[in-house]
Amino acid sequence: MSRFVDKLLDTARTRGEHQGITTGEPKEPVRHTWAQVHERALRMAGALVAGGLREQGAVAVLAAEPVAIAPAVQAVWLAGGSVTMLHQPTARTDLAEWAHDTVRVLNMIDSKLVLLGAPFDQLAPLLDEHGIGYLRLDELADGDPLTEVVTVGEDAPALLQLTSGSTADPKAVRITHGNLFSNLTAMVDTAEIDVEVDVMVSWLPLFHDMGMVGFLTVPMTAGIELVKVTPVEFLGGPLIWADLISRYGGTITAAPNFAYALLGRRLSGVDEEGKYDLSSLRLALNGAEPIDEKAVRAFTGEGAKFGLRAECVFPAYGMAEATLAVSFAPLFTGLTLDHVDAEKLEADNVAEPAGADSGRAFAVLGKPLRGIEARIVADSGEVVGERRVGEIQLRGEAVTPGYLTVNGPVATQDADGWLATGDIGYLVDGQIVICGRRKDVIILGGRNIYPTDIERAAQTVDGVRAGNAVAVRIDAGSRRERFAVVVESRLAEDEAAVKVLRKDIGARVFEAVNARPVAVVVLKPGSLPKTPSGKLRRAAAGEQISASVKAAES
Structure with a gap:
């Protein structure tokens, strides 16, 4: 058995x-x-x-x-x-x-x-x-x-x-x-879960790996108390999440960036003192790559008045190919950011430390869990040392042996058991830091520009819906590689307002990455393509926008 x-x-x-x-x-x-x-x-x-x-x-x-x-x-x-x-x-x-x-x-x-x-x-x-x-x-x-x-x-x-x-x-x-047993036991041990005391609270969908493995299979297999609702309940009234944590004494929860930002906004409108008690929460896992500092700050800032401790924020790196969890940040340390020199990062693939008021900032996601190894591999195929940027590769008991596809099974590991994740990042004191996805990195004049930097800049413009900005590559891999920015806004049908939005987004993006988008597209809410779990699909958005940009140029 x-x-x-x-x-x-x-x-x-x-x-x-x-x-x-x-x-x-x-x-x-x-x-x-x-x-x-x-x-x-x-x-x-x-x-x-x-x-x-x-x-x-x-x-x-x-x-x-x-x-x-x-x-x-x-x-x-x-x-x-x-x-x-x-x-x-x-x-x-x-x-x-x-x-x-x-x-x-x-x-x-x-x-x-x-x-x-x-x-x-x-x-x-x-x-x-x-x-x-x-x-x-x-x-x-x-x-x-x-x-x-x-x-x-x-x-x-x-x-x-x-x-x-x-x-x-x-x-x-x-x-x-074997994958499942290895990963779930490593998660329970690393998170120091006390099956007699901890209470897990979740609304995550069960067709997603975090919901299915992390917040159903783990508590059912280890015998942990679980309070489980559906995404419909959460989206219909996000404050139910805080209410459940309060009433059931929830100690562990998890969500992507947008949900923490949304809950923070809703908590900001609650004036009743003692309405919620979030003091029991010890782990608020965020496994989105990259983790949005503003979403975290919104959650912890507004949650503080209800007893929430900032150190409960629990950054992690996960992917279905490793069953679920690859690494956890050290317990009770909250969100730790690594500030690096932007020019060195873009031009030399080196994450050289920089001051907190300059450069780029990435979340530190902790060391690999028991049974998982991680290494960084440069484009040349060379395994590189700390603070050198390259593709993250994984090996271990929790790593899947392969995919099933419409064209048959496909192996995921090389001859030595390493899985190429497609994620770009580096190591700091053995801890993993993620910069972005290899397929999404925009290459301009030898610079590696990460789309998340563009997207964060676009979202600082008033009128852009939070979490609904996408930077997409155009003519990827060619000498003419460029990028466009696509956002959602409730002002999308107001021509005058859209004109101002495009100008402001272009200027804000240029300030952030020293490059201008070839186009800024403003869409109505609900227009951007998303995965079943709610993540924006850059590739699908890119296909749509690239065609329209090229048509306009012809």
């Missing part, structure tokens, strides 16, 4: 009655112990095996409610299968296109079965129309309990995690039982 499943079983038997999962907030909260989740999972697993699920068979899950997803994914693991959380359609999704993409995903992972739960059970006729087999989660729990767990090895797939790119060209990270 894999160590991961063995740990699940041990937790259910020894600690299952003590800790559990609370769902249904804020309307109908209900708590189930992990033992109750396991009991339901056994019945569901029995039904899956009786229904013919083969060992290491791939099962897709399409549901939103954590109370239904938790026992379902555990059931798949107990039955010896692998789990894939499907990307969920939204109100603006073309359902015919979504169904076509979903069929491609199912074929890619070789799955004939979708476990369907609320609110997506209404899509059953659409699945029937496209020949997609499914079982309803509310019916699956009526099976006879599994009497003997299906044994699989450490190399068997446990999670086929869809990447955050276009679902029309899908790719899944193959996370094995």
